[in-house]
Amino acid sequence: MIFRQLFDPVSSTYTYLLGDPESGEALLIDPVYEQVPRDLALLQELGLRLQTTLDTHVHADHVTGAWRLRERSGSEIALADVVGAQGVSRPLRHGDRIAFGNRYLEARATPGHTSGCLTYVLDDASMAFTGDSLLIRGCGRTDFQGGSAEQLFTSVREQILTLPGDCLLYPAHDYRGITVTSVAEERRFNPRLGGDVDLGDFAGYMHNLNLPHPKQMAVAVPANLRCGKPEGEAPSQETPDWAPLTLRFSGVWEIEPMALLEHAAALQIVDVREAPEFIDRLGHLPDAKLVPLSQLMARIDELDRDRPVVAVCRSGVRSAQASVLLTKAGFGKVANLAGGMLRWKAEGLPVAPCSP
Structure with a gap:
C-alpha cells in the first residue's frame, strides 16, 4: 500500500x-x-x-x-x-x-x-x-x-x-x-x-x-457543511493560462519542451547555468538570457516582472531552485523547463550554435 x-x-x-x-x-x-x-x-x-x-x-x-x-x-x-x-x-x-x-x-x-x-x-x-x-x-x-x-x-x-x-x-x-x-x-x-x-x-x-x-x-x-464549496460562483481556473504547465509535488510549475518551443516568443527564457556551460555541447535555447543561479538575485532587476519567465539549466534541478527564488521575489508567472537542456537536446529541438 x-x-x-x-x-x-x-x-x-x-x-x-x-x-x-x-x-x-x-x-x-x-x-x-x-x-x-x-x-x-x-x-x-x-x-x-x-x-x-x-x-x-x-x-x-x-x-x-x-x-x-x-x-x-x-x-x-x-x-x-x-x-x-x-x-x-x-x-x-x-x-x-x-x-x-x-x-x-x-x-x-x-x-x-x-x-x-x-x-x-x-x-x-x-x-x-x-x-x-x-x-x-x-x-x-x-x-x-x-x-x-x-x-x-x-x-x-x-x-x-x-x-x-x-x-x-x-x-x-x-x-x-x-x-x-x-x-x-x-x-x-x-x-x-x-x-x-x-x-x-x-x-x-x-x-x-x-x-x-x-x-x-x-x-x-x-x-x-457545503463540503468546501465556496459561496456564490466557483473560483476561476487556477492553472496558469500563459502556457500549458504541470504543477509538481515540490510546488514548482513545469513546462514541457515542445510547449516551450511553441510559446517561446512570448516568454523570457533565463538560463541559470554557468557561462562555460552556456556554450558547451548542449548549446542553449535561442533567445535565452544567461543569468547564472549564483548571480540571479543580484541581477533580478534585469528581468521583466510583467512577462512570464521560464528557467532553464542542464537537467532541471538548478532551474527548479531558480523558479522558487523568482517566485519568492514576486514574479507571478514562473516555470521550470522539464528535464532541462538534456531533454531539450534529446527531443531534437533547436539550439543556438555551440562554440567551436
Missing part, C-alpha cells in the same frame, strides 16, 4: 493519502482547501486516481478540500451521514467500508468532539485515522458542534483503544510536530483517556478547559 502523511502548516492539519498500487485507486483523508494543488500533484506523480475524499468530521479550523478535489478529479465525497452536509456523495454510518482497489477503510462512529466524528480503520487494523477524537497524548475539545465529554470518553475507549496495541494511530492535527502514536502508547500514557482515568476524571477535565473558539470557526464550519 502507498501511504503518505502530508501537513498544512497554517492549521497544523495532517492529510493522509492511501493508495493501492495494483489498481491505482487512492483515498485522501482530511484534505485542506489551500493544499489541493499539492495533493493533485502528488497523485499525478505517483500514478494514482483519487476515488474518494474522507473527512473525519466537520472541521472548525480549516476548510476541507473535498469539493475542490471533486471538481478537479471527479472523486466522491464521504462524511458522516449524521452531519447532513450538502454535496456529500457517500454519507457514512458506523461499519461502512470505503474501498480503494483491494483495500478498504472501515468507518467507526466516534462522536464526542463533534456529533459527526468518524475514525477510519484500515482493513488489517494496522493503522487508524482518528481525526480529533484521539490526538497524540490528548483529544479534541467537547464544548461545541454537539460535542460531549461523556460520548467522547465512550467512543475512544470502545472504538479506538480496543484496537490491537500495535495499531498505529494518525490524528488530524498535532501542534508539536509529532506524527504518529499507537494504541498501546495511548492506553498507557494518554493523560486524559489512558491508564486508570474514569469518566468522572475525564468529564471534569474537559468541562474546565475554557478554550477560545478557533479563529476560523465562523468561516470554516459553514463552508465545511
Whole structure:
C-alpha cells in the first residue's frame, strides 16, 4: 500500500493519502482547501486516481478540500451521514467500508468532539485515522458542534483503544510536530483517556478547559457543511493560462519542451547555468538570457516582472531552485523547463550554435 502523511502548516492539519498500487485507486483523508494543488500533484506523480475524499468530521479550523478535489478529479465525497452536509456523495454510518482497489477503510462512529466524528480503520487494523477524537497524548475539545465529554470518553475507549496495541494511530492535527502514536502508547500514557482515568476524571477535565473558539470557526464550519464549496460562483481556473504547465509535488510549475518551443516568443527564457556551460555541447535555447543561479538575485532587476519567465539549466534541478527564488521575489508567472537542456537536446529541438 502507498501511504503518505502530508501537513498544512497554517492549521497544523495532517492529510493522509492511501493508495493501492495494483489498481491505482487512492483515498485522501482530511484534505485542506489551500493544499489541493499539492495533493493533485502528488497523485499525478505517483500514478494514482483519487476515488474518494474522507473527512473525519466537520472541521472548525480549516476548510476541507473535498469539493475542490471533486471538481478537479471527479472523486466522491464521504462524511458522516449524521452531519447532513450538502454535496456529500457517500454519507457514512458506523461499519461502512470505503474501498480503494483491494483495500478498504472501515468507518467507526466516534462522536464526542463533534456529533459527526468518524475514525477510519484500515482493513488489517494496522493503522487508524482518528481525526480529533484521539490526538497524540490528548483529544479534541467537547464544548461545541454537539460535542460531549461523556460520548467522547465512550467512543475512544470502545472504538479506538480496543484496537490491537500495535495499531498505529494518525490524528488530524498535532501542534508539536509529532506524527504518529499507537494504541498501546495511548492506553498507557494518554493523560486524559489512558491508564486508570474514569469518566468522572475525564468529564471534569474537559468541562474546565475554557478554550477560545478557533479563529476560523465562523468561516470554516459553514463552508465545511457545503463540503468546501465556496459561496456564490466557483473560483476561476487556477492553472496558469500563459502556457500549458504541470504543477509538481515540490510546488514548482513545469513546462514541457515542445510547449516551450511553441510559446517561446512570448516568454523570457533565463538560463541559470554557468557561462562555460552556456556554450558547451548542449548549446542553449535561442533567445535565452544567461543569468547564472549564483548571480540571479543580484541581477533580478534585469528581468521583466510583467512577462512570464521560464528557467532553464542542464537537467532541471538548478532551474527548479531558480523558479522558487523568482517566485519568492514576486514574479507571478514562473516555470521550470522539464528535464532541462538534456531533454531539450534529446527531443531534437533547436539550439543556438555551440562554440567551436
